[in-house]
Amino acid sequence: METMTQQPRRALVVDDESALVDLVRGYLQHDGFEVRTAQDGPAALEAAREFDPEVVVLDLGLPLLDGVEVCRELRRFSDCYVIMLTARSDEVDKLVGLSVGADDYLTKPFSPRELVARVKVMLRRPRRLPAPNTTATVARFGPLEVDLDGREARLGGRTRDLTVTEFNLLATLARQPHVAFTRRQLIDAVWGDDWVGDDRLVDVHIGHLRRKLGDDAAAPRFVRTIRGVGYRMGGGR
Template sequence: MTSPTFRPYTAQPRPRVLVVDDELPLLELVAGYLERDGFDVETAVDGPSAVTKARDWSPAIIVLDVGLPAMDGIEVCRTVRTFTDCYIIMLTARVDEIDKLVGLSVGADDYLTKPFSPRELVARVRAMLRRPRPSEQVDVGGAAPLVFGSLRIDVAGREIHRSGEPVDLTRTEFDVLATLAGKSRIVFSRQQLIEEVWGDGWLSDPHLVDVHIGHLRRKIGDDPSSPVFIRTVRGVGYQMGAGA
């Protein structure tokens, strides 16, 4: 069996949003708000059809409910991440942190807990599409990769290598790492990282930064009990280290 072809998201004239939820009234409400705000919207009511539409339609953002029939949102997110790096906002009716962290561990960028305001969701979608990229904030054309010990970060090419081996990161994980690496002398607070990566006015939980840092450390082989790449500065935040 051949592995799926990874297709990075490319901009569309009207940003595409795929909304996935088996609660039809909520699905129609959210889709209506997004359409009125100028988005091109497709919908799905179960996991398999969500994966198919994500592959065939190439949305910019997927709004994805956790509790789906046939194939839950966690598995949909994991599958979608094999062929696209579009943004994913998870929706959950369960408020415990485990559900939120599990969703983010398979590549989600953000979450909303039900019930939520459709206007807040639209605002988050808008803010997510406005997110500045580290490669867009500075002129990186022809810039040498950033090297921290065995870790090599090509900001322009959006590629990471550890000891010569490629590291697979989500868009958000890459942006967090590139931000830390690009200003390695700075200790970033959670709020500063949010402003750099997510942009001003971002509405989500600042502790999402901790979740993404945890995933980054795991993927780049940085022992959280004794990290050498991403240092925790107690009471302040995070800083890029020299590496090993």
């Protein structure tokens, strides 16, 4: 009787420090991952297209093409998880990385065990939210339509180009438009209740979502800030 063997998870490690690449690769391989590596931006994109990784560990300060540009290009053809690494503690670097589609970040020096733990947590949570238990699959907020099953947001009839995380946040709010969600509740819904890290991650993705919807944070129509709580859906006016 044939037995089915589970395929190893695929990880791509991108950094121009050979010692760090070898260290992270060793930890991931020890945990059962199949690992590819790259040491500059163009090589990372080539490896991602060929290898189709489920998660990418991506350094911000890469030669030839930096991590932000790699992540931006990666999001054009891949829905993999991305953990951004930065050698600088400047908050701007972290927020810029997250705004182009990174899911999480770590500041160097970091513990390889913590990195592997975060990777495993990411891979346990689904990339897509389950279909809503309702016959109304399109939620409307003024000129904004959120197609919950089709996973599409349309503004004035034109489709908005949202990342998976951005759409999942919007869908969470749209399914319960009268509920004010805390950041922790949004993290639990979109990233999973075993996610650990800075809950300001939500603010970064909300800010990027608002920009794509043309929503003014000072007078938002679609995603409202509830002071002292978090966020809720707006009526669209």
